[in-house]
């Protein structure tokens with residue numbers, strides 16, 4: 001029998017719930033991907049790149065036009081002067097960027113601070129590298145970070161902290177005061193930071209995204225991770241990127257080159273051309289805010305109670321008026337017997353509170369899908 005390196009890990013809940021939704025013909029508000037297609041122009045650009053012969057290995061770091069577009073984007077957004085050749089790397093989705101950054105940083109017995117609930121990739125990646133996740137528990141319904149409490153978790157072995165804003169699954173955004181507090185924490189210690197910013201453009205109600213790229217004291221020890229999948233509705237293309245200072249990028253690329261080496265050439269050319277039109281990502285806050293509101297309004301008469309969502313394409317709903325089942329059982333019942341798939345909140349916690357009665361719904365879907373799901377949920 002193989003001695004598993006991840007004995008407690010099974011198939012991710014996202015895959016499990018999406019398969020269950022398919023099997024029972026349920027409306028899938030579980031996994032975080034849109035059920036509408038990407039811009040046909042972007043598809044055309046990918047085909048065009050193939051026809052133009054961009055079909056062989058690209059450079060390991062990514063093609064220059066895409067690296068340059070990314071550097072120019074953040075220079076405009078945050079007035080940061082990035083060296084595209086040495087600070088930007090194109091990755092196989094944000095997932096590979098996170099995995100490679102963790103692998104580049106974490107040595108055996110190093111401690112890594114995670115703010116739980118957390119995206120499910122972080123913990124196994126730390127464990128596979130011999131590191132030890134150290135958990136700071138964010139409590140419902142406000143999920144506020146007390147940075148003094150986070151500081152008390154730091155020991156001589158702490159190597160890294162991973163943050164995620166806008167946050168999956170809680171839909172909250174770290175504010176300027178959070179980033180300032182983290183910046184002084186990083187400056188007082190030897191911590192590195194991985195900042196998972198895949199939902200950078202999905203911010204609502206006038207909130208702005210606070211990237212570590214805006215805070216020199218954070219960026220100097222940070223890896224900022226992004227996803228074209230989330231920004232351009234192409235989660236299946238598996239293209240993302242990592243921005244880090246030159247010295248950190250050097251170490252990052254040592255792992256990246258032996259992990260995936262590089263990512264599909266024609267897709268990189270297509271994305272580089274598509275990025276020229278900034279409106280495509282600048283209009284995303286309104287686009288997704290409409291969807292959040294649409295679902296929330298449609299569920300107004302249901303017995304599900306919405307928690308605040310400030311960003312991402314997720315909103316948490318409290319189902320305690322409907323059922324006292326634990327959330328993993330509740331979502332099974334919801335999918336199989338009522339035709340709507342959701343994600344149970346407890347799976348994002350290392351040590352979930354058994355009293356938790358929250359589900360995560362993804363509103364990154366067509367209005368028709370959201371309306372149909374809401375009709376079923378209102379009937380409960």
Ligand SMILES: Cc1ncc(COP(=O)(O)O)c(C=O)c1O
Nearest residue numbers: 032093094095119168227229240
């Ligand atoms: C918080 C978070 N980080 C990273 C990822 C992975 O992004 P990608 O699909 O670009 O690998 C996801 C995808 O759902 C996510 O929600």
